[in-house]
Amino acid sequence: MKVLVTGTAGFIGSHVAMRLLDRGDEVVGIDNLNDYYDVGLKQARLDRFRHDPRYTHVHADLADRDAIATVFGQHRPLRVVHLAAQAGVRYAAENPHVYVSSNVTGFLHVLEGCRAHAVEHLVFASTSSVYGANRAMPFSEHASAEHPLTLYAATKKANEQMAHSYAHLYGIPSTGLRFFTVYGPWGRPDMALFLFTRAILAGEPLKVFNHGRHRRSFTYVDDIVEGVIRCLDRPPTADPAWNGMEPDPALSGVAPFRLYNIGNEHPVELLDYIRCLERSLGREAILDMLPLQAGDVPDTEADVSELRRAVGYVPQVSVEEGVGRFVRWYRDYYRA
Template structure:
């Protein structure tokens, strides 16, 4: 297939693109390589893709409507994976407008391009952050998600609503994937595993919020990519079991689905740090701090809907995933 991947120089996007190329798909990568975190890491991910048969790349902003339209018109993708977004919960407190520009305006440009240039299936990144103030665990796609606690989360919830509208009005099959704390080789420097590894190796203390007592459904990047591909290959149709008298956010009479992708095994942050210490062979000096604004105490993915529809089962324990990350980190940074 011909697949357009936005955010192709990103953590998940670059890993996904390698997998798609390996199975013989043609991929057009679309990314602006912004400086939200170190662009040299994005350039290094992209360099590994450049020159691979079937890969082409466009450097542009999602907010650039003409650039998005041109990419669709010239490449003519069969399917689209929209991963590019302004990421980060904490940064959304400092720079809220970046989230509207990229995650709302940029996503609208993708939807409009899918509408006008044709698209068999749009798969897009949502986030576990949409569960916000919810406390019922595990988080299930059937749960109401109307209480976000960060603008980042609100923008991802808005993406789901926008996608549903286009599925309903124009019959575009769309699938939203709520990712749960993704980690692994080539990961993001703003995420805990990366920050902790850098500081522990440098002999610096690490900031541990909520005194390390919150839990996360840490999900290894290869498991995430497996779930993305399984959903990409299965465009949704209208849900025959959908009951408008008892609506669910997960499906619709339109060709629309939302799924969780997580490890289905939450781990307390203090345990995660122990696993990292074992992999590094060093102890961390911890600075225990209260919860940060915009954070949630716990995440835990109910992935039963994704398992039912695609056969997806996460298979990477944190001990394996963290060790793989540390090996990559030491090799990449020569430490």
């Protein structure tokens, strides 16, 4: 089938595109290759599959309404995986307008494309950051997520609500996936594993916030991709048994819409994560212990029982193994 994937030069988007191509699907990819981080890395990700005859690349900005309408009109995808977004929690403090333009306006244009061309399933990326001030662990989709602590998280929460409204009004089956701290080869240079690896190899101190007491559901990228593909193949339906009572935050009942956590159920403390990296690199880190940053959530822990029930999702890659794979890729790519 033909699948439109946004953000195919990105970390997760490039992995999803390759997986779809490997199984025989046709992929139309959108990316504007912005300079938020190294464009050369984005080009290198694309180079892994852009010459596949079943891949078509479109250089476009999601905020460009006419360009996105043209993509949908020309290619008429059967399904859509929306992964493009302005990422980075702290960058929003410097460039808030970019987040709203890309993550909110851009998502509206994707929804409009799905509506105009009767797309049979939209899978879109949300984030565990939407849980914000929620402290009940593990995080559950059935709990409230009404108090995000960063603009990035707020834009993703807005995406969930926008998708639900379109699912209800226009019958567009939509699945939102709340990603939990994804890492692995071809990752983003602004994320902790990248920053820590570079610092250790350079003999520089690591900035360790909250004195390393963060606990995160670190999730290897291949496990994320497996969940995305499984969800893509199972469009949700409205609940015919819904009785008009208060809807559940995860499924609503009135629309073909679902929200799922997707991540590793076994959180790891940041200091243990760093120790895995030290073992893989064969070097000891210099730690600069710092207090909690504004907007940071001290802990995340994913309850993925709903995704397991729905699609049989079970992460396979341990943190020790996943960090080792990243280090091998990093040394090879950067000749480090």
